[in-house]
Amino acid sequence: MKETAGSGPRPEADQTVRLEIDATEGSSSIRIGFTDQRLTAHGGMVVWSHFLKQKSFRSVLRQHLPHRPTSPNAYEPTDTALGFLGGILSGADKLSRVAWLRSDPAIPEVLGIEAIPSESSLSRFFNEFTRTTTEHLGRLHRWAVEQLPCRQEGYTLDLDSWSLLHEDGHQEGVAPGYTRKGIKPCQRPLVAALAEAKMVAGYRLRPGNTACVNGADEFLRELIEGLPTHIRVGLVRADSGFSSAKVLELLESLGRSYVMSYALRRPVQALCRHDDSEWTKTEIDGLEVQEVEQDEVGRRLIVIRQHIKTRPDCGGKLLIDAPGYKFQALITNLSSNYDPLWIWRRYNGRAEIENRIKELGDQFGIKRLTCHAFAATQAVHHLAIVAHNLCVLLQRRLGQLEHCQLQTLRWRLFSRAAVWSRAQGKPHLKLAVQGEAERHWWRQILAKLSAPPNCNAVASLSA
Numbered sequence: 001m002k003e004t005a006g007s008g009p010r011p012e013a014d015q016t017v018r019l020e021i022d023a024t025e026g027s028s029s030i031r032i033g034f035t036d037q038r039l040t041a042h043g044g045m046v047v048w049s050h051f052l053k054q055k056s057f058r059s060v061l062r063q064h065l066p067h068r069p070t071s072p073n074a075y076e077p078t079d080t081a082l083g084f085l086g087g088i089l090s091g092a093d094k095l096s097r098v099a100w101l102r103s104d105p106a107i108p109e110v111l112g113i114e115a116i117p118s119e120s121s122l123s124r125f126f127n128e129f130t131r132t133t134t135e136h137l138g139r140l141h142r143w144a145v146e147q148l149p150c151r152q153e154g155y156t157l158d159l160d161s162w163s164l165l166h167e168d169g170h171q172e173g174v175a176p177g178y179t180r181k182g183i184k185p186c187q188r189p190l191v192a193a194l195a196e197a198k199m200v201a202g203y204r205l206r207p208g209n210t211a212c213v214n215g216a217d218e219f220l221r222e223l224i225e226g227l228p229t230h231i232r233v234g235l236v237r238a239d240s241g242f243s244s245a246k247v248l249e250l251l252e253s254l255g256r257s258y259v260m261s262y263a264l265r266r267p268v269q270a271l272c273r274h275d276d277s278e279w280t281k282t283e284i285d286g287l288e289v290q291e292v293e294q295d296e297v298g299r300r301l302i303v304i305r306q307h308i309k310t311r312p313d314c315g316g317k318l319l320i321d322a323p324g325y326k327f328q329a330l331i332t333n334l335s336s337n338y339d340p341l342w343i344w345r346r347y348n349g350r351a352e353i354e355n356r357i358k359e360l361g362d363q364f365g366i367k368r369l370t371c372h373a374f375a376a377t378q379a380v381h382h383l384a385i386v387a388h389n390l391c392v393l394l395q396r397r398l399g400q401l402e403h404c405q406l407q408t409l410r411w412r413l414f415s416r417a418a419v420w421s422r423a424q425g426k427p428h429l430k431l432a433v434q435g436e437a438e439r440h441w442w443r444q445i446l447a448k449l450s451a452p453p454n455c456n457a458v459a460s461l462s463a
Contacts, residue, residue, distance in 0.1 A: 040106035042090050043418025043431050049112045050449050051394050055147075058082070064140050066133040067125065079113040080125045081383060086111045088387045089406070089414055093365030095122045095380075106420035109427060126376040134375050137382045141201055144389035146228045147396075148197050154234025156195040158353035159220065159242055161188055161212045164367060172374035177208035189366075189381070190216065192223055193356045195237075195349060198403045199392050200356060200385045201227070205378040212241030217250045224254055235259065237350040243331055252298070252333060259347045262301065262329040264317055271303050272319055272327045279305065282341045286310025289340040294331075302340045304328045356388075363406040364388050395461070398448050404461045412461050413445070 016033040052058065058078055067077035086107065087098030099119040101107050108115050117125065129137070148155075166174045169185035177186045186208035192201050202223040206215065224233055233256055238247075240261040251258045262268065271278075271292060279288040286307035294301055305325045306314040316326030332343055361367040364384045371377045391409060404412075417432040433439050 038106045038420040040104050040110055040418050040420055042086075042101075042104065042107055042415055043110065043420075043429055044414045044416035045086060045089065045107070045110050046418075046429055047413060047445060047449065048086070048089065048390075048394065049110060051397060052082075052390070053112070054397075054449070055393070057390070060143055061140070064136050064143075066136060067128055075114055075117055075121060077125065079115070080117045080121060082111060082113050083108070083116045084122060084125075084383055085387045085390075086113075087116070088364055088384055089391070089410070091410060091415075093368045095119050095126075095369075095371075098122060106418070106429075109420060110418075110429065123371070123376075126371055126379050127373055129373075129375045129379040131375050131378075134378045134382060137379055138203065140382065140386045141203065141389060142226055142228070144199060144386070144393060145194065145197075145201050145231055147393050148194070148199065148231060150230040151196065151232070151234075154232040155197065156235045156237060156349070157192055157201065157224075157233045158195050158350050159190075159192050159216065159236065159238040160353045160357065161190045161206075161241065162357050162361075163188055163208070164361075164370075166208075166370065171370055171372055171377060173205065173207045173377070175208040177210070187377070188212075190219055191353070191357065191360075192219070193353050194231075195352050197392065198352070198356065199389050200360070203382060203385050205374070205381060212239075213244045213247065216242050216244075217246045220247065221250060221254070224256065235346070237347060239350070248299075248331070248333075257332070257334055259330055259332040259334065259343055261347070262331040264319075264327060264329055268301075268303065268329050269319060271329075272305065272322050272325075280340075284311075284341070286314075287341075289344070291340055298333045300332050300334070300336075302330045302332070302343060304330070304340075304344055359405055360385065360388060397453065398445065398461075400461060408461055 016031050018029045018031050020029045022028075061081055062078045065077050065081060083101075084098055087101055090101060090107075092098040092101070096119045099116065099122065102116045102118065104116075163177060163179040163184070163186040165179060165181070165184055165186050167185060171187075173187050174185045175187075176183050177188055179186055188206045188208055188210045190202075190204045190206060192203075193199060194201050202219065204215070204219055220236070227233065236251055236256055236258040238258075238260045240263040243260040243262050248258070248260075264272070271290065274290065279290050281288050286309075288305050290303050292301045292303070304316070305322075305327050306316055308314065308324055308326060314326050316328040318326060328344075330343060330347055334343060338346075364387060366381050366384050369377075369380045369384060371380060388406075391406060392403070395404060395409075419430040419432075421428045421430070431442065433442050
């Protein structure tokens, strides 16, 4: 029976607490209470959700997930994956921190999912992956690359590897390997990125005791041959760890140009000790080059030396028997139409991939997102990279000319407080935006998402 207003126990009124704070003048206090309003700290994620809807990303993601609901009450696997992506963008770098978003009563509706999964649900979800099914998940990077426009001169593909430290060392694939801190338990991912688009095109997780070049030729072949037809790789760049005969012969057989750093072994060191007559000055003061023909047709070895006093911040390596200079060697199959200085400058742009690695590790959580099973860890990393690539595509959709890192997107866009309500059965999100200038910027964002592509750009996110 319906209870009357006076029937049954009455809930105790929320008590308020008064806390004193330091004020500019005199003492002051704040009254602390509670509210039942449905509030979210991530109201700006609605922009993300709408962008995913425009891209039909839910259906794309469903095609690449090997999971199927195990019971009528189980979460849809697509919702679990989308909840994980939302957690990454909200600042989570562990599964437990993704699950903490469950305390936000509005975030599931803002993300358009049933609920934020718990830590145990996320663990079960990722533990269902195998080494075979993670390859299907990796194809989402190809889907992201498909969204890029064609470039007449082609894209530059940068290849690199780095060490993910795991001091506890109990996860599968963690093995003693070389790191900047010495021999430590780690895993050694292999990553390839398109420099102009600042997008990750391929990723592979490897055990920590793997050398840089191990599996690189197979990885490159699968990546280049699997790219969309309108995406052409005009140049491949990598450091000396990848300049092996296998990799160079593969790129030559695929008809791809490359510029790679070359190790300063004894034959190259002998070139570094040549007298001044063997070196050619360039337009850059203190930088000289010499070029040596290779036995392999079409290959060029370029040795660079830089005078330390003239160029104190230059890169390269010191040789004991050639004091006062730093040396660097490059190997390439670019034609003689490109002079050595141009090739050196072109190679220096490879440092851009270091920014992608740092961003993935520090801001998208790859350094700390790890599971016991090797395949589960690789699946976690793949989805974190998917979040990165989607952020790149979102910025392109908004017409951003400069790449913004995730911290800027969180501060300016995603982490925006809002009130979630329903009026006449329709959901309503009120963003906490004060000031007409700031509201005008948000109206531009929302209008840009609703307009056809290639309309005017929105003011810079990092402004």
